Amino acid sequence: MAFTKKPIKGMTDFLPADMALRNLVLDDIKRTYGSFGFSQIETPMMEHIENLTSKQGGDNEKLIFKVLKRGAALQRAWDAGELDGLVDNGLRYDLTVPLARFYANNKDALPSPFRALQIGPVWRADQPAKGRFRQFVQCDIDVLDDATNLAEIELITATSAALLRALGRAGIEQITIHVNDRRILVAAALQAGFAEEDVAGALITLDKLDKIGFEGVSAELLENGASEAAVQAYLGLFGEGGDTTSATAFCSVLNDADLAEVAANLDQIIDSATALTADGVQVAFDPTLVRGMGYYTGPIFEVTIDQLGISIAGGGRYDKMVGKFSGEDVCACGFSIGFERIIAVLRDAGVSAASDETVQGGVAILVDPKAAGEQRMEALQHAQQLRSEGRQVAVLPMRKNMKHQIASLEAGGFTEFEKLYSD
Amino acid sequence: MAFTKKPIKGMTDFLPADMALRNLVLDDIKRTYGSFGFSQIETPMMEHIENLTSKQGGDNEKLIFKVLKRGAALQRAWDAGELDGLVDNGLRYDLTVPLARFYANNKDALPSPFRALQIGPVWRADQPAKGRFRQFVQCDIDVLDDATNLAEIELITATSAALLRALGRAGIEQITIHVNDRRILVAAALQAGFAEEDVAGALITLDKLDKIGFEGVSAELLENGASEAAVQAYLGLFGEGGDTTSATAFCSVLNDADLAEVAANLDQIIDSATALTADGVQVAFDPTLVRGMGYYTGPIFEVTIDQLGISIAGGGRYDKMVGKFSGEDVCACGFSIGFERIIAVLRDAGVSAASDETVQGGVAILVDPKAAGEQRMEALQHAQQLRSEGRQVAVLPMRKNMKHQIASLEAGGFTEFEKLYSD
Numbered sequence: 001m002a003f004t005k006k007p008i009k010g011m012t013d014f015l016p017a018d019m020a021l022r023n024l025v026l027d028d029i030k031r032t033y034g035s036f037g038f039s040q041i042e043t044p045m046m047e048h049i050e051n052l053t054s055k056q057g058g059d060n061e062k063l064i065f066k067v068l069k070r071g072a073a074l075q076r077a078w079d080a081g082e083l084d085g086l087v088d089n090g091l092r093y094d095l096t097v098p099l100a101r102f103y104a105n106n107k108d109a110l111p112s113p114f115r116a117l118q119i120g121p122v123w124r125a126d127q128p129a130k131g132r133f134r135q136f137v138q139c140d141i142d143v144l145d146d147a148t149n150l151a152e153i154e155l156i157t158a159t160s161a162a163l164l165r166a167l168g169r170a171g172i173e174q175i176t177i178h179v180n181d182r183r184i185l186v187a188a189a190l191q192a193g194f195a196e197e198d199v200a201g202a203l204i205t206l207d208k209l210d211k212i213g214f215e216g217v218s219a220e221l222l223e224n225g226a227s228e229a230a231v232q233a234y235l236g237l238f239g240e241g242g243d244t245t246s247a248t249a250f251c252s253v254l255n256d257a258d259l260a261e262v263a264a265n266l267d268q269i270i271d272s273a274t275a276l277t278a279d280g281v282q283v284a285f286d287p288t289l290v291r292g293m294g295y296y297t298g299p300i301f302e303v304t305i306d307q308l309g310i311s312i313a314g315g316g317r318y319d320k321m322v323g324k325f326s327g328e329d330v331c332a333c334g335f336s337i338g339f340e341r342i343i344a345v346l347r348d349a350g351v352s353a354a355s356d357e358t359v360q361g362g363v364a365i366l367v368d369p370k371a372a373g374e375q376r377m378e379a380l381q382h383a384q385q386l387r388s389e390g391r392q393v394a395v396l397p398m399r400k401n402m403k404h405q406i407a408s409l410e411a412g413g414f415t416e417f418e419k420l421y422s423d
Numbered sequence: 424m425a426f427t428k429k430p431i432k433g434m435t436d437f438l439p440a441d442m443a444l445r446n447l448v449l450d451d452i453k454r455t456y457g458s459f460g461f462s463q464i465e466t467p468m469m470e471h472i473e474n475l476t477s478k479q480g481g482d483n484e485k486l487i488f489k490v491l492k493r494g495a496a497l498q499r500a501w502d503a504g505e506l507d508g509l510v511d512n513g514l515r516y517d518l519t520v521p522l523a524r525f526y527a528n529n530k531d532a533l534p535s536p537f538r539a540l541q542i543g544p545v546w547r548a549d550q551p552a553k554g555r556f557r558q559f560v561q562c563d564i565d566v567l568d569d570a571t572n573l574a575e576i577e578l579i580t581a582t583s584a585a586l587l588r589a590l591g592r593a594g595i596e597q598i599t600i601h602v603n604d605r606r607i608l609v610a611a612a613l614q615a616g617f618a619e620e621d622v623a624g625a626l627i628t629l630d631k632l633d634k635i636g637f638e639g640v641s642a643e644l645l646e647n648g649a650s651e652a653a654v655q656a657y658l659g660l661f662g663e664g665g666d667t668t669s670a671t672a673f674c675s676v677l678n679d680a681d682l683a684e685v686a687a688n689l690d691q692i693i694d695s696a697t698a699l700t701a702d703g704v705q706v707a708f709d710p711t712l713v714r715g716m717g718y719y720t721g722p723i724f725e726v727t728i729d730q731l732g733i734s735i736a737g738g739g740r741y742d743k744m745v746g747k748f749s750g751e752d753v754c755a756c757g758f759s760i761g762f763e764r765i766i767a768v769l770r771d772a773g774v775s776a777a778s779d780e781t782v783q784g785g786v787a788i789l790v791d792p793k794a795a796g797e798q799r800m801e802a803l804q805h806a807q808q809l810r811s812e813g814r815q816v817a818v819l820p821m822r823k824n825m826k827h828q829i830a831s832l833e834a835g836g837f838t839e840f841e842k843l844y845s846d
Contacts, residue, residue, distance in 0.1 A: 004471045007467050013525050013529055014465040035816065037819075039835050040443075044434035044436070044558050067490055067491070070548050074506075091490075104428045109831075110439075110831060121468060125493050146820060150799070272803060275800065276807060381699065395573055396536050397569060397573060405534060405535060413462065
């Protein structure tokens with residue numbers, strides 16, 4: 001078979017300048033989350049196929065890279081003639097399903113509540129597009145076994161700080177944290193007159209609001225069989241008919257006694273997070289925020305950079321998923337940063353590791369290939385001396401086309417060049 | 424299907440204390456290699472199956488986790504009824520094959536020579552055993568397009584420094600770098616009387632010397648059909664009959680005119696590396712060093728911790744592999760650290776991140792769940808203050824069994840505890 005030079009479709013080779021920027025941003029994120037007491041953990045990048053296809057992952061389950069069985073087990077499955085039987089593992093499509101397995105498996109060794117930081121690649125066999133990759137890095141923080149809203153408040157405060165630190169490199173100092181609660185979403189739809197079995201569909205449509213506007217949402221709801229009255233009542237709640245200044249105000253018109261507590265909780269989260277975050281962070285109740293993942297059970301969040309019109313992080317409370325693994329419910333709440341999007345924003349703004357003042361450039365000592373052994377040794381020892389002083393130094397053979405050599409070294413982060421010609 | 428709590432066989436969940444130690448050691452390695460001007464790069468963790476099965480990977484090619492095609496392509500392959508046709512990708516089993524593809528793909532954007540650092544997981548469907556995992560991290564440095572022995576000298580100097588830095592955490596300050604050259608190995612076998620087609624087999628047997636001794640090697644060579652005379656002549660070279668004090672001395676008895684230059688080069692590498700490395704590093708010519716991978720073409724190295732009797736890193740020059748991808752030969756030379764072995768050595772020695780004096784423990788503020796909103800807010804603000812002073816702080820609900828809570832937080836790296844009882 002022929003060799004193939006390009007990486008697999010939708011996957012990327014990262015060159016030194018790419019990695020330098022990625023490492024800077026990862027460091028921003030790790031330091032910030034570390035300061036909030038999140039402990040880094042790691043799970044294997046491959047998971048049991050039955051865990052990945054447990055209906056927790058929504059549409060992502062259709063995008064799994066599946067891994068073939070091996071040896072005799074593969075042969076048996078092949079002989080049995082069933083395609084599904086050939087597979088035992090898959091590459092993870094997010095960090096949440098593996099975290100739920102991890103917690104169920106290691107609960108006794110972990111504090112309660114437990115604050116986890118996960119950074120690592122996930123895989124989705126999606127159609128590649130600008131900014132959409134088949135292997136990409138996710139940065140997730142999760143609080144497990146904390147039923148109090150300290151979890152939400154610290155998640156929002158920590159994620160805001162991490163985002164501002166990273167985005168500040170591009171001069172972006174304004175972000176909005178949209179906050180809602182899944183139970184409010186459901187109550188609003190029921191109140192408007194949607195039947196219980198139609199609520200999930202209505203939410204999928206409402207989720208498109210920022211793309212298709214109120215008119216588009218209205219049209220799609222009607223198309224899907226909702227009554228004029230229900231649609232009008234529903235959209236009225238978010239528009240002129242409703243009060244969206246706070247969760248409590250919004251819920252006061254909904255006939256659901258249990259909702260007052262849900263709303264008060266959400267407003268406390270919003271008020272606390274507002275007080276604890278920097279001036280550029282707006283924490284806002286947004287009754288139209290849906291978040292796609294079906295596993296959310298309470299508060300949900302999404303972060304947007306309004307000046308760019310993009311979403312950059314999201315999360316929420318999912319109190320029922322860990323129980324799917326352990327048989328015992330464990331409440332949980334998480335926030336996931338779209339790492340590749342941040343990198344794209346920084347690159348678009350011309351940010352590189354070289355523009356970071358704390359990053360010192362490397363020294364290249366270029367040695368004439370005709371230099372005698374003693375001269376080379378001097379260069380090598382000089383390099384060791386510079387390294388002991390904290391510099392990054394490479395001793396390299398000098399090329400005939402030294403101008404090109406230096407230019408390409410500069411692209412990789414070298415800023416000083418010493419030339420050793422043969423005596 | 425049932426959920427499965429345990430990770431996939433041979434793969435590992437890393438808890439906070441595990442990750443803290445891994446990150447410390449990764450940092451040792453990154454800093455050291457950075458100081459030698461190696462630039463971090465990354466390739467996708469999945470590779471084209473044709474690249475992974477190109478006969479460059481030796482026995483590792485039998486251990487590939489293969490990834491199923493998707494969608495219509497999968498259906499077509501299934502209909503065609505051939506098992507091999509179902510697969511288009513695989514998980515990488517090392518970092519060298521992907522590096523060769525990376526370099527062939529990105530050559531024009533990289534300096535010449537190019538010094539690459541790669542750190543990342545690889546997968547092998549091997550039988551799991553103590554210290555042998557199915558997903559494990561490799562740390563590789565490689566110098567591409569450098570035909571001079573500056574490459575070997577700096578690879579050895581850098582790797583020694585990285586290893587001493589990491590192993591020093593366990594008080595290990597003595598390592599041996601065994602150095603040989605593939606061409607000397609071949610010449611010695613030919614000189615002893617092995618036929619050209621039997622040399623590879625003889626090397627496979629010689630490679631077992633440290634496990635089965637001279638007697639075992641002798642027996643296996645005879646069993647494989649070598650003559651008494653050849654075996655005696657061969658083993659004589661390494662024993663009393665030969666001079667192994669330097670490559671030049673060893674090669675002086677071999678009838679191969681080209682070998683003088685090979686030996687002089689190797690001795691220069693050994694002498695230079697000896698001068699440049701710390702006192703605890705012994706750089707030694709070892710004519711019995713083989714290294715398994717068939718792709719090596721020149722000098723080869725292996726690092727042992729003699730007090731533990733284990734090998735911890737290995738590498739060599741492989742001038743023909745990149746050409747397999749690009750059609751154009753590019754000389755290359757690399758060194759790979761057995762990261763998981765280092766971790767095992769440190770753990771066996773009782774080393775943890777908590778024993779590192781530069782790592783400051785975290786602060787847990789435990790808040791009585793009955794505390795009023797104002798009190799909680801004070802705790803949250805106090806946490807922000809401590810964070811601004813560089814501390815790692817988590818605000819957590821206090822558990823009834825606070826003793827257990829504190830013990831498990833301590834296991835995760837928290838050292839200070841503040842308790843906020845409700846007024």
